[in-house]
Amino acid sequence: MTRIPWWRHAVVYEVYVRSFADSDGDGEGDLQGIRSRLGHLRDLGVDALWLTPFYTSPLADGGYDVADYRDVDPRFGTLRDFDALVADVHAHGLRLIVDIVPNHSSDRHxxxxxxxxxxxxxxxxxxxxxxxxxxxxxxxxxxxxxxxxxxxxxxxxxxxxxxxxxxHLYAREQPDFNWRNPEVQREFEDILRFWLDRGVDGFRIDVAAGLFKDASFRDLGGEDRRVLNGPIYSRPEVHDVYRRWRRILDEYDGDRMAIGEVWTDGPEDLALYLRPDELHQVFQFDLQLASWSAAAFRDVATAAMKAVAPTGAAPTWVLSSHDSIRHVTRYERPENVPGIGHARAKAALLMLLALPGSAYLYQGEELGLPEVTDLPDDARQDPIWERTNGELVGRDGCRVPLPWSGDSEPYGFCADGARPWLPMPRDWASMTVEAQSSDPSSMLAFYREALALRRRLLDDLPEDVEWLDSPDTAVFFRRGPLICALNCGDNPVRLPPGEPLLSSSPLYGDLLPGNASALIAHQQ
CATH class of the missing domain: 3.90.400.10 (Oligo-1,6-glucosidase; Domain 2)
Known part of the structure; x- marks a missing residue:
């Protein structure tokens, strides 16, 4: 029997380091804070955590402007703290993925x-x-x-x-490297080895398709800046880099892996990054971008699985990240019905977990955190806000620190009296980990139950999906002994036959309510 690497069906939890947990009272999350909260991730039921950049940085772009790729920024801790975190992560039975930022550095590098x-x-x-x-x-x-x-x-x-x-494809403080220079290529190969030697299990590659630019630097004219094989992204030379990186990863035991942040024009282009000697995974963002629609969800899932099928890789699924509006808020629009965002988020999670491949969760979604849309202008730190003169609010709203306990700011994120780096809403007392842990009807309880169910079923689920007949507002599919039913409409629909295992909303007999989903044991 072929051994399946850990990452192929993993549930990975994205930790936005600055906003996860603060151990030293400076208002910013840090590595010791993460160590202190690993029990939360273990109990949640994830398989791995992915850390956003914690390297030495002036934080012009949240740490994606790196001044030293081989050290920890003092506000986040030390290399000794990092080594202790790796040891603790592994002791909890988890894996650790770290961000690597090869397209650009800080202007302080x-x-x-x-x-x-x-x-x-x-x-x-x-x-x-x-x-x-x-x-x-x-x-x-x-x-x-x-x-x-x-x-x-x-x-x-x-x-x-x-x-x-x-x-600088991003902020002016982020000059792009010249990847046609062999010295740059050797430097990053050495950086990979530095962190692999410290025990990391994988890398998330920022702007993975952007390393090489067209050597003539021709104008875009009316061309989309992300067009594949255009002047900026997905130049063919990038694949040789990832072939070398793959050989480095394969030198280490423990199924070390790499997942790329890759935007492409279509499935054929995406598959190039997933050839057997290149990246193990790439992010597939279409589910994150899809509207609340049965047709949209089915189309996205079908296309994502089709994209990776020729490569033998597994798809990846994501609903929120540090770069996007939280999906609870996204799913509230345009109806603005109270509670509908939370109902839809729970429903979407079951579909996410029922599909083959790996799922990437963003910190706070297990608490049902919404996008914070009313941050004061003087608190915003995203360079998008500054570069567009306030026309675009940027991504700070999804990066507000996590609420852990208590009934007022800082909700246990940092010591009482300390001020979080971004202000936290006044109405988050009911959304803390502490409050939700004692509430069996909470979003946190639902996430824990859903992840535990997935883990119990996983070994019996084939990787192929069979789409079943369903009403226009719903998506039904089967993976061996498991059926997933998602109803994106407002009216109930009749469930496929079988024994309900878990539903995002209470069922009415064999009826699935609107904006709800259910996992069902298939009757053979």
């Missing part, structure tokens, strides 16, 4: 400081992407080298004192 101090054309500058400008519309003016935009608003180029421009 020693290499970039050396680049600014060196002349144009120097080896120091060749580690990044520096280009001369081009004539502007008026005499004496100069324009950026091309029309590429930053994902955070404005142009993707900033001019330095000597007249050259450097590329």
């Amino acid at each position: 020693p290499w970039f400081r050396e680049a600014l101090a060196a002349p144009p054309g120097s080896p120091e500058r060749s580690r990044y992407i520096f280009r001369p400008g081009r004539p502007g519309e008026r005499p004496g003016e100069e324009s950026p080298p091309n029309d590429w935009p930053s994902a955070f608003g404005g142009p993707a180029w900033t001019q330095v004192d000597d007249g050259e421009w450097y590329l």
